Amino acid sequence: MxxxxxxxxxxxxxxxxxxxxxxxxxxxxxxxxxxxxxxxxxxxxxxxxxxxxxxxxxxxxxxxxxxxxxxxxxxxxxxxxxxxxxxxxxxxxxxxxxxxxxxxxxxxxxxxxxxxxxxxxxxxxxxxxxxxxxxxxxxxxxxxxxxxxxxxxxxxxxxxxxxxxxxxxxxxxxxxxxxxxxxxxxxxxxxxxxxxxxxxxxxxxxxxxxxxxxxxxxxxxxxxxxxxxxxxxxxxxxxxxxxxxxxxxxxxxxxxxxxxxxxxxxxxxxxxxxxxxxxxxxxxxxxxxxxxxxxxxxxGTSSPPQRSAIALSKRQDTIDYDAVPERLAKKVVEPGDPAYDAVRHTYIRTGSPALVIQCEDADDVVAALAYARGRRVDISVRSGGHGISGRSTNEGGIVIDLSKMHAVEVIDRAARRIRVEPGARWGHVARALAPHGLAMSSGDYGDVGVGGLATAGGLGYLARKYGLTIDHITAAEIVVADGRRLRVDADHHPGLFWAIRGAGGNFGIVTAFEFEAYEVSDVVHATITVDATDTADLLVEWGQLVEAAPREVTSFLSLFPARRGGPVTGQITLVYAGDDVEAAQHALTPFLGAGPVLGQRAQLVPYHAIVAPPGNEHRGQGIEDTRSGLLDHLTRQAAEVIETMMRSGDILITQFRSMGGAVHDIPADAMAWSHRTQNFSVLAASAPSHVARMNAHWARLYPHLNGMYLSFETDTDPARLLDAFPEPVLTRLSRLKAEWDPDDVFNRNFDIPPAR
Missing domain, CATH: 3.20.20.30 (Luciferase-like domain)
Incomplete structure (x- = not known):
């Protein structure tokens, strides 16, 4: 043999x-x-x-x-x-x-x-x-x-x-x-x-x-x-x-x-x-x-593996499988391959692509993109994370999978400069940085992939102290639509560098990020479970507490509908970005008054422990539809709409993430993410059978919103582009799109059409 x-x-x-x-x-x-x-x-x-x-x-x-x-x-x-x-x-x-x-x-x-x-x-x-x-x-x-x-x-x-x-x-x-x-x-x-x-x-x-x-x-x-x-x-x-x-x-x-x-x-x-x-x-x-x-x-053992007749019979007619470049021959997964079920889906969404290309370096990405462009099918790029929007897998197209590009490197400890590949997950990043006393704010879950989040925003547990994840990108390596490999930063292709921080999925495939991390070791992590029957009162009180809190405090609030005769419940998550326990206690104690407390816990823990990667299998087991918006403040009017939503039973979860603080320190025109006045992000999720009712509730909340975080949105209506990229941002992005991707190759991630 x-x-x-x-x-x-x-x-x-x-x-x-x-x-x-x-x-x-x-x-x-x-x-x-x-x-x-x-x-x-x-x-x-x-x-x-x-x-x-x-x-x-x-x-x-x-x-x-x-x-x-x-x-x-x-x-x-x-x-x-x-x-x-x-x-x-x-x-x-x-x-x-x-x-x-x-x-x-x-x-x-x-x-x-x-x-x-x-x-x-x-x-x-x-x-x-x-x-x-x-x-x-x-x-x-x-x-x-x-x-x-x-x-x-x-x-x-x-x-x-x-x-x-x-x-x-x-x-x-x-x-x-x-x-x-x-x-x-x-x-x-x-x-x-x-x-x-x-x-x-x-x-x-x-x-x-x-x-x-x-x-x-x-x-x-x-x-x-x-x-x-x-x-x-x-x-x-x-x-x-x-x-x-x-x-x-x-x-x-x-x-x-x-x-x-x-x-x-x-x-x-x-x-x-x-x-x-x-x-x-x-x-x-x-x-x-x-x-x-x-x-x-x-x-020449890099030639394609010999597949059985059964495996070959599962090939889809949308793809010329024999045209796969030699350097990728052993890096592709077809529908008949044993590994297919492990790579066809995201964590959230199911998919049936005709081919998955598992790239191992930037040269593989160049080859994969050139091959995929020649097939005239949907091209999805997946960094290895959750894929809430569903755009990182597809039906009958090609997935360029970056999950094997997952290196995390501390380039310069004194300057806190790190290099992270897009297929890494944020829990692994946190673990890799912990021995150096460094951290990067990401999301709230270690299984989330670096690439998708770091090109869209990054609302994490340290946001009010240190800002968004994209606020700390100092450079990026990217493969653009014509196959060129570029390094972009403030001095090299500054327009493209501006665009990828917030709308990156529209402009190319980022193969590495350089970040300026921050000095974080231990943090105070607290959770408070509350009776949220009086949902509007809870929201208004929690919102005011967040805005009044020192910027070391970042808080998330998740609301869950009543089940089996119980109340609507809320879980308040609080992170104090530092190890001063006395100061943290002083800052977090007021949140115990947000609503009737059902349970509480607080502890001083290493930051990486609260975003530990669980190693979940990605097989499309998540929620199907979500709506996303931003709020300047949690007003009484908005809170009452949300209370009606939660009492209806049509919503599986509503989650709020606090912004403000350091997020507001960045000028609105510094990058494609321009939302620098809002204090809260809100997400609502529903089962497929309840989407129409969720949309009706969301329509009543919409007049109170000011913008959108597109990574949490599954509605692909082009009208939502202005929510994510209010003018003059969208016009500038369209012009840059015409410069860098005139054929609209990267059209799966909330497509920004090129200016004509």
Whole structure:
């Protein structure tokens, strides 16, 4: 089997000895520190000298932050598949998507039987494994309506509630040696995980062929099945010796043919020697990655993957798939590819694009844009965030996906200058800046993407103290409609720099931002839950408290309709931008008088903790329609309209975000966002069945509004452009659009037509 271009993985195969439990954990921590990707552990529950592997995996995941964990391999006869599905999904969620499922039919059936496992023949164990894979994946797939039901020869699941869904698509890696197990691997598994020393008959090449033939017979692409290899007999020395017994460069030479000729792309060493682990991670892994990258470049393995007939049948006739540029060939996801469901949607909206191009750098963006322009279909640009407006996915078009461009870098700590790529999410930015004592105000949720927010505004928890996110952009790197890569700032293309701060989605694809961050470490974070039955009174009082508060205080207010006889409720979120607890208490205490308090909490926390990234799966699970507006003040008249809205039950949520303070310090003509007098942003959301009624309520509120934040608006009526960009801003934007995008290529994000 030739190399199919999978990402290389390197890891350890650790013995979970019970006599020194801390050692197994320490070896996993060392694996992460050495730069390895995976820590795996034997799973022999019947061995009293071993720790329980799944308890150990949970502990290791909690003690690490990056490395993946897996049993190598899970003993199925002693772990019922329905429960295993729930256990593995839970572990994946708790670890932030760092679990993989190594799975086996049970290598020591007598030992398992002595522990209570059912006695089965080898054939029965394989049949049971076949059923178990379906059950486990059925538990994970909570998108299928109704309970999970399975009635097989070996397992019965009468009516199990599905879920939870894992944080990522967990790989199922089978430990397989004999033809029947190998065929099961080809039909159903995501990976093959043998141990080199046990590969006898069939041998490596023969086993790969059995897997490939079974995959093709099942309508699968054999290249989709990753080949992973345990190697137990290894060691390092200064002179050349036997296989994987010499210096690191000899290891690279000897592992390279396993990648190029046999398709293996993951190697786990079964040595509990810290020196071996460290050398493997620090010298062998980077050396082999470099050698494989060099060979792949010269051998042309960047050519398109071979797709099965089933996958090809799902191609859409809007796209010439054969015209995809060579540099993008392995970076595209088609409707028939296994990864399609993970990239077709945003967090909020569903989509069915004909092609998703996952760019990894600015040159990829240039190539993707040139290709997409030639197809004459909708082009959506997605940074990796929520996509409330629905414009970052589409039906039958192309999505240029920037989620793999997610680097966060502190360029100059003294000047507080940072560089952030658009695919990063704000929770990751907060975490990356925290060790430097820096922060950037973004939104209220760590899963929001950088690119969409940083070209539209950025109303976050630090807005009244530090302003909008876009107020701190000092430069940007952008690919414009004709394919040029530009750096824009106050001195280079100043008109374009003015435009992208507020209307960026109309002018190109930003591939990196430079920001001036601010000195923030700890903040005081408080939440107050109130009875909002008297909604208008609450709004007026809260609005006055916000405007009177020191600018260190930023507050959000969310209103939720009455449910099951309860009151309309409000949640007041307060952030004091600083660690002066006494000053914060003085500033925040008045908010306890905004309405009848149902609950309260306040704490001093690191800023990054309140925007931590939850790692949500993006599969279109959000609200469908929202309306957005800005208010100079929360007047009694506006508040009474909103009270009627909330009492109607037609609105799922209404949220207010405070502006003012530093937001007002910026001149209105400094950038395309010109709303520098309003004190509040308001958003209302409704279910699809209630949109008409929401629109009627919004029409009554509209006369009280002064502007709009377009990232929260799903109404695409061109008349709303003047709400987002009041004159003379819109005229200037139209002229700049004619200069930079005369063909209106970037027309999905609240289209600004070019001036004619």
């Amino acid at each position: 030739p190399d199919h271009g999978h990402e290389l993985l390197f890891g350890t195969f650790i013995t979970p000895t019970a006599h020194d439990p801390a050692r197994a954990v320490a070896l996993a921590e060392l694996s992460e520190a050495a730069g390895l990707d995976v820590a795996t552990f034997q799973d022999h529950p019947y061995n009293s000298g071993f720790l329980d592997t799944y308890t150990l995996l949970t502990w290791v995941a909690a003690r690490t932050s990056r490395i993946r964990v897996s049993a190598n391999v899970t003993n199925l006869p002693l772990r019922p598949p329905a429960m295993l599905g729930r256990v593995t999904a839970s572990l994946d969620l708790l670890s932030g998507g760092r679990f993989e499922l190594g799975l086996g039919a049970g290598a020591f059936p007598d030992a398992a039987h002595r522990m209570g496992g059912r006695r089965m023949t080898q054939g029965q164990r394989i049949e049971a494994l076949d059923e178990a894979i379906d059950i486990i994946r059925g538990v994970w797939d909570d998108r299928v309506p109704g309970p999970l039901r399975h009635e097989g020869e070996h397992y019965s699941v009468p009516a199990m509630k599905r879920g939870p869904r894992p944080a990522h698509d967990i790989g199922v890696w089978l430990g397989a040696y004999q033809p029947r197990m190998l065929r099961l691997t080809g039909r159903k598994a995501d990976g093959w995980l043998p141990t080199l020393e046990y590969l006898r008959s069939p041998g490596m090449a023969e086993a790969n062929k059995v897997i490939d033939d079974a995959a093709l017979a099942a309508g699968r692409d054999p290249g989709d099945i990753q080949r992973l290899l345990n190697i137990l007999t290894v060691g390092f020395s200064s002179s050349r010796r036997g296989f994987l017994q010499g210096p690191p460069h000899q290891w690279v030479e000897q592992l390279l043919p396993l990648v190029l000729d046999h398709g293996f792309s993951a190697f786990f060493i079964g040595q509990d020697d810290p020196r071996v682990i460290r050398t493997f991670g620090e010298e062998v892994a980077p050396g082999l990655r470099e050698a494989v990258a060099r060979e792949r470049a010269t051998a």
